[in-house]
Amino acid sequence: MHLDSLAADLGLPHPPPTLSVSGLTADSRQVRPGFLFAALQGTAVDGWRFVPRALEQGAVAVLTDAQGAAALAGTMPDSVPVLVAQDARRALALMAARFYGRQPNTMVAVTGTSGKTSVAHFVRQIFEHAGHASASLGTIGTVTSRGRAYGGLTTPDPVSLHAELARLADEGITHAALEASSHGLEQHRLDGVRLVAGAFTNLGRDHMDYHATEEDYLQAKLRLFRDLLPAGGSVVVDPGERCADRVLAVARERGLHIFTVGERGADLRLTGLRHSGFSQELTVETPRGDYKISLPLAGRFQVSNALIAAGLAITAGEATGAVLRALEDLEGAPGRLELVGRKANGALVFVDYAHKPDALENALAALRPFTCGRLFVVIGAGGDRDPGKRPLMGAAAARHADVVIVTDDNPRSEDPAAIRKAVLAGAPDALEIGDRGAAIAEAVARLEAGDVLCVAGKGHETGQIVGDTVLPFSDHDAVRAALDTGDKA
Numbered sequence: 175m176h177l178d179s180l181a182a183d184l185g186l187p188h189p190p191p192t193l194s195v196s197g198l199t200a201d202s203r204q205v206r207p208g209f210l211f212a213a214l215q216g217t218a219v220d221g222w223r224f225v226p227r228a229l230e231q232g233a234v235a236v237l238t239d240a241q242g243a244a245a246l247a248g249t250m251p252d253s254v255p256v257l258v259a260q261d262a263r264r265a266l267a268l269m270a271a272r273f274y275g276r277q278p279n280t281m282v283a284v285t286g287t288s289g290k291t292s293v294a295h296f297v298r299q300i301f302e303h304a305g306h307a308s309a310s311l312g313t314i315g316t317v318t319s320r321g322r323a324y325g326g327l328t329t330p331d332p333v334s335l336h337a338e339l340a341r342l343a344d345e346g347i348t349h350a351a352l353e354a355s356s357h358g359l360e361q362h363r364l365d366g367v368r369l370v371a372g373a374f375t376n377l378g379r380d381h382m383d384y385h386a387t388e389e390d391y392l393q394a395k396l397r398l399f400r401d402l403l404p405a406g407g408s409v410v411v412d413p414g415e416r417c418a419d420r421v422l423a424v425a426r427e428r429g430l431h432i433f434t435v436g437e438r439g440a441d442l443r444l445t446g447l448r449h450s451g452f453s454q455e456l457t458v459e460t461p462r463g464d465y466k467i468s469l470p471l472a473g474r475f476q477v478s479n480a481l482i483a484a485g486l487a488i489t490a491g492e493a494t495g496a497v498l499r500a501l502e503d504l505e506g507a508p509g510r511l512e513l514v515g516r517k518a519n520g521a522l523v524f525v526d527y528a529h530k531p532d533a534l535e536n537a538l539a540a541l542r543p544f545t546c547g548r549l550f551v552v553i554g555a556g557g558d559r560d561p562g563k564r565p566l567m568g569a570a571a572a573r574h575a576d577v578v579i580v581t582d583d584n585p586r587s588e589d590p591a592a593i594r595k596a597v598l599a600g601a602p603d604a605l606e607i608g609d610r611g612a613a614i615a616e617a618v619a620r621l622e623a624g625d626v627l628c629v630a631g632k633g634h635e636t637g638q639i640v641g642d643t644v645l646p647f648s649d650h651d652a653v654r655a656a657l658d659t660g661d662k663a
């Protein structure tokens with residue numbers, strides 16, 4: 175594709191030359207002959223350091239910002255144009271959108287501290303129910319009716335994302351739901367994605383290692399509504415959630431279509447909620463009449479997620495009645511309050527992805543109604559992530575569970591014992607067992623009839639990151655192994 179058409183209308187100060195580009199990347203290690211290399215200022219290093227390597231590998235053009243251009247001045251061969259953008263990350267994303275071109279016709283995105291993966295998973299199922307070939311993209315990878323491919327990041331880098339969207343469109347996928355992480359939004363990974371609707375779930379503590387303040391974190395999320403949704407797009411929100419007013423203010427300022435859900439919602443108003451085993455019976459008032467829905471999922475938060483997902487599907491064009499009926503067949507996302515097994519004495523074991531204080535509180539509160547005996551939780555906290563959340567997670571566990579076992583999550587480059595100590599500061603009476611498999615086995619061994627165990631923090635993950643190594647590890651497998659051992663004993 176020609177560079178001038180790739181970069182047209184991006185507001186670059188000098189018109190790009192007519193030059194054929196065979197691909198684009200921001201990682202010098204991925205450069206192939208004929209590629210454009212985007213030299214981006216990173217969180218760890220300045221990408222322009224890698225321009226010589228990119229040129230060696232055959233890069234024919236470089237995209238950067240003013241700072242990169244200043245650093246590269248006088249070092250570039252005349253044959254390689256340097257395109258200078260005000261925001262090189264945004265320019266790269268828009269160029270990637272043009273390079274790959276094809277996207278599923280109807281796409282929605284969801285942001286918020288908790289519930290993104292669940293909402294995206296639900297929207298995909300609702301679209302499928304309505305007969306559309308659909309995908310969801312996020313923390314658990316790309317999911318279609320054909321299966322799941324794990325990606326790594328919640329919101330992939332823009333080049334991978336646009337390549338993936340084109341692949342899905344070519345496969346016949348017409349509908350997609352995307353998770354928009356705050357990192358992804360701030361780093362313009364989603365720019366150029368053509369959305370019809372966006373949703374906000376909630377705001378709690380997360381990623382305080384990356385965003386300087388909670389306001390910065392919120393501002394990153396607001397980009398979905400301020401910058402990414404096109405005029406005429408829809409915003410789905412529960413007005414009862416903290417900071418929903420901030421999302422609504424942006425939506426009003428931009429004249430976007432507002433769709434509200436939940437107890438204070440106008441479009442899908444929740445007027446009744448009652449438990450029935452692991453299901454929940456919902457009464458929902460809508461402008462098209464009242465509906466009684468049996469949601470086959472446990473946990474109050476799944477009601478919020480399901481209504482947000484329904485709002486996204488409706489604002490994307492689906493009929494209200496069909497969408498609400500589809501909620502009756504929803505399956506939870508893997509590792510989100512998932513019942514993984516039962517001990518011979520009837521005690522229940524769940525795996526959940528709560529790795530932040532609010533999520534942990536909600537997950538444990540959701541399990542309390544099913545607990546006749548004691549509620550156990552096995553928790554840890556990830557290394558190289560916000561250290562401030564560790565004692566808060568310990569405290570949430572101590573407040574909501576009867577027995578707390580503190581173990582390792584993904585220690586990454588940190589000393590696991592130091593992470594456990596920080597979690598234990600909030601849960602001083604907890605038992606400490608560093609080895610995650612041993613912690614799960616001990617918890618399962620202690621379960622008596624009527625008890626419930628929640629193994630929290632890793633959800634769908636299939637590895638444990640220790641240093642730079644990913645060791646095979648799955649909470650699901652560890653729970654099943656512990657249950658098998660118990661049954662044989």
Ligand SMILES: CC(=O)N[C@H]1[C@@H](OP(=O)(O)OP(=O)(O)OC[C@H]2O[C@@H](n3ccc(=O)[nH]c3=O)[C@H](O)[C@@H]2O)O[C@H](CO)[C@@H](O)[C@@H]1O[C@H](C)C(=O)N[C@@H](C)C(=O)N[C@H](CCC(=O)O)C(=O)O
Pocket residue numbers: 200201202203214215216217218219220221222224313326327328329330331332355356357358361363
């Ligand atoms: C902190 C962070 O978000 N980093 C992301 C960011 O990297 P960066 O640009 O800051 O990287 P950097 O290491 O400083 O390098 C600067 C530039 O030099 C380039 N480089 C570097 C080395 C080299 O040899 N050659 C080279 O060209 C890099 O490709 C990059 O363009 O942009 C990259 C491309 O989009 C991302 O892959 C990378 O995600 C890292 C791997 C990561 O761990 N991110 C996590 C924290 C993350 O994004 N998480 C969110 C939220 C999860 C959730 O709550 O669900 C997610 O969306 O997954």
Ligand SMILES: Nc1ncnc2c1ncn2[C@@H]1O[C@H](COP(=O)(O)OP(=O)(O)OP(=O)(O)O)[C@@H](O)[C@H]1O
Pocket residue numbers: 286287288289290291292293313328353375376475476478479507509510511526527528529532533534536537633
């Ligand atoms: N609406 C919600 N409100 C509060 N907690 C929730 C909500 N939805 C899910 N949770 C909790 O958060 C955990 C993660 O849920 P989910 O994966 O759907 O969210 P996420 O926003 O994608 O998280 P991440 O940013 O880690 O990918 C769940 O296992 C559950 O404990």
Ligand SMILES: N[C@H](CCC[C@H](N)C(=O)O)C(=O)O
Pocket residue numbers: 328529555556557559583584631632635
């Ligand atoms: N997307 C989140 C997931 C955290 C999951 C938890 N198991 C951990 O490793 O901290 C992050 O990268 O911060």
Ligand SMILES: [Mg+2]
Pocket residue numbers: 290291312313314328353
């Ligand atoms: Mg997620």
